[in-house]
Amino acid sequence: MNEYLFHKINEFVKERELISPGDNLLVALSGGADSVFLLNYLLELSKKNDINFTAFHVNHNLRGEESDKDELFCKELCDDWGVDFVSVSVDVKAYAKSNSLSLEESARELRYSKLEEYAAQHNFNKIVTAHNLGDNTETVLLNLFKGKGISAIAGIPVRRGKIIRPLLGISKDEIVKELTRLNIPFRTDSSNFDNTFQRNYVRNNILPLIKENINPNVEESIGRSSEIYSNSIG
Template identity: 50%
Template sequence: MKKIDEKIIRFIEEQELIERGDKILVALSGGPDSVFLLHFLLKYRKKYGIEIGAMHVNHMIRGEEANKDEKFCRKLCLKLGVDYHTVKRNVPSFAKTNKISIEEAAREIRYKELTKIQKNFFYDKIATAHNCSDNAETVFLNLIKGTGLKGLSGIPIRRENIIRPILSISKDEILEYLKKNKVEYLIDKTNLSNIYERNFVRNEIFPQIKKYLNPKIEQTIFKSSLVLKKQSTVVNSAIEMISQHVVRKKGDKLEINVDKLNAIDKNIWSDVVKLSIERNYSTQASFNDCKKVILLFSNQIGKSVNISNGLSALRERGKILVYIKRKQKKSEYVEIKIGGSGTIDNKRIIINRVDKKIATKSNNKKIELINADKVTDRFLLRYWKNGDRFSPLGLNGSKKVSDFLNDQKVSSFEKRKQLVLINNKKIVWVVGHRIDDRFKITDKTRKVLQLCLK
């Protein structure tokens, strides 16, 4: 058995990547790494008792070159007797539409399509050909951009059903093996272009490090990343336990308890925030995102900040709320006629005439009765705005809606979504809270309307 084979087999066994009877789908680009992986798994198919298939994604980036890659992969799988799957997806168009880089778009589409095939054809695992050199490049890029333990841990050896069996060997080892065994593979010319940051690291920076500092830099980084992976696992377990105590999910919002967070070491506040956001919203929380949230702890109630991927954070009494920011047009309004209804932000208001003789006052704040003697047939429903005033029922004089809501202990989050019902330029109802005193029912009232919040 060759040394490189022993190295990979030992790594697979140590990391428990393959189980007997697995059906594995290989991500096949046609390049040296994926061709090597396919040959390796076929070579030891009987040892592991596995079934193997391969999938190629034509990214439509390099025109006819991309079509040649697809044909090469089909021919290779036919020669090796491997089940072959392929799809063609317009990556440049996807990148433009979603305003992301070509690299990001290709990665997103590739994993999406691999997962589809994996599910449709009942593969147990997806094997990608990331190697030790890829891992070193990833760690280096993460380091110079700013990262924590997770970023320095490099490429995950396993992520759910995705495995990386050859992560322990370098690109040079792969190329040497393919050359000795006269195995054909493709060269993607875009890998030679330094306009892509990873290529610049690979083609310019690492050769200089190998020449002047450490000829085995990739293996050195790999060993370090394995150590950091273990440390990251331990730290994440501790952060997870703390997060469950400090943070809770309420609907589509996260509530971070300020008092509980103050009771723990400030050095891990950022980790608690980061883990909570990433776990609940399936997105990446950057260093700056976490910093913005933490700075809210010392801000006044009602202060908010926008963070990445459409999320916002808001300082409340005793807590920080993290939530998905929904686009609300504060200028929008809905016209409602008597006998009809209107809806804003999933809140529906119904206005109906009722007989005064049978109309009875309810303690339900979602139902109100008003004097309709002097109202017009046209009501407006809108969000409250600065400067709005009304005369709360039972109080002398007028009051700003903002002050009234504060007196009612309405949270800053709910306050932002507060609706008011208007008639003839006067606030009739601060919805769900109180009507205006000018619209109360008296003995002289002849016509009555029922306002209902659904």
């Protein structure tokens, strides 16, 4: 990982006291660019810091063979990198039907439920997810569109209970460019291009227009606003 990017993430982590010596981290690994980059960062960090971590993959069983290939990719990546790996399988469609939820909401609820359950059972003191600046921007816009008031600006919290998000200070572009430079593979979820999902519609249609016509650095601007608001309410 290039020194500038590693330092940028480290400063974000240190300023917010997200990771400490002796931490036992459970890392959410989907196989996508963000989570693969996160795992690579933690590998680099662990060379000079006393931290332990395990990768945790949730197979949502929503995309048939593609979902199984994601799981296999994650396992093989962890084998190559010498990282402990755990995977679980969930039935998102059945959960969505029984709880009257969308597939998107159901996948999220099941994913966090399994992460928190495993962390509690195996003494992981923190859960690490790979949300980035773009994810925060999408969340803020969706919350505003849904009329959630001033609190919508808070976006995705850097820390919530056991969950920490050390990549909220960097963009998807930075992540993909670095993985490409390092020749590190990652999986692309075909459902990310399905604009019937609200988040995908914001990412693929609304944000490009904002960047082109209003503010090319909208993600950084909204990220600053989120942090200012969160700090103002303690």
